[in-house]
Amino acid sequence: MKLLAICGVRDTFATRRVENPRETEKTMTQQTFKTVGLIGKQSDPRVGEALETLSLYLLEQGITVYLDEVNADIVTNSALEVCSRNEIGERCDLAIVVGGDGTLLNAARALADHNVPLAGVNLGRLGFLTDISHDNMIEYLDEILQGHYLTEERFLLNSTIIRQGEKLNEASAFNDVVIHKWNVARMIELETYINGKLVNQQRSDGLIISTPTGSTAYALSAGGPIIDPTLNALLLVPVCPHTMSNRPIVVGGDNEVEVVICERNHDNAQVTCDGQISFGLSSGDRIQIKKKEQPIQLIHPSQHDHYEILRAKLHWAETS
Secondary structure, three states, X not given: OEEEEEEOOOOEEEEEEEOOHHHHOOOEEOOOOOEEEEEEXXXXXXXXXXXXXXXXXXXXOOOEXXXXXXXXXXXXXXXXXXXXXXXXXXXXXXXXXXXXXXXXHHHHHHHHHHOOOEEEEEOOOOOOOOOEEHHHHHHHHHHHHOOEEEEEEEOOXXXXXXXXXXXXXXXXXXXXXXXXXXXXXXXXXXXXXXXXXXXXXXXXXXXXXXXXXXXHOHHHHOOOOOOOOOOOEEEEEEEOOOOOXXXXXXXXXXXXXXXXXXXXXXXXXXXXXXXXXXEEEOOOOEEEEEEOOOOEEEEEOOOOOHHHHHHHHXXXXXXX
16 A cells, blocks of 8 residues: 555645555546647648637636647637747646647657646547547536546656767657667567666567557557556567567566667667657667656546547457
């Protein structure tokens, strides 16, 4: 049994003892938000209309609204101040992300260090992360702005590339860090270490190091298990391994994973974070992956049900 706080992002309103971490998702009156940043998917004609609707609604509630600079050309509301992601992180106590899960992944990486919670509005298909329907977004935001919502803490990964003893590149990932082949149709050879201890050597198309959040993404397609998002765990999933005994492994979230590119691979490997940030690898490169210190807070409607989303996305409730 451990002590968990049921609170908003900045202030604690109540404390209780719970047996299950998921019980932190109890509906209660929490922090209300006074300054909101709007972030929308790029190159989607539907986003402009949704951002216009949201901005007008929020301004009518007396809330200060900032607009992400990447969406400045599709929103005509002159009452909005346009600013960078970093400025949204410094000024806002809530960010509303309009688009899909990919848009929220991008926003989470940018805002994690600022401790700004995220609420996701999907523009079509239900998302694992963007769980507020566009059709009902004003209704749900009414509840959220009144302090009736669920909070959920998720962690990100930090990936560092070491080449010849020097740090070459560093990036964050909300879903996963993937080491994979990219320019030739042949496997790559990898060595995997956990806390400095050799786990295995493998020949495969790649290796996925995933958070619980990412267990329903690429890792799932590669045959990995679904991990409850509240667990402190890392998931290692090989992609098309040459040896079928090379299976997915789940380890504690506080472990440090290191992947070494073997000498035979030359320059046909890459590391990709969340499918959005890529960097070329060379033989001998070491990729160090560990949990990022600063977590991200997700805001859900009070009716949020993780298993209902799984049933809808994975078609678990369908009958023939």
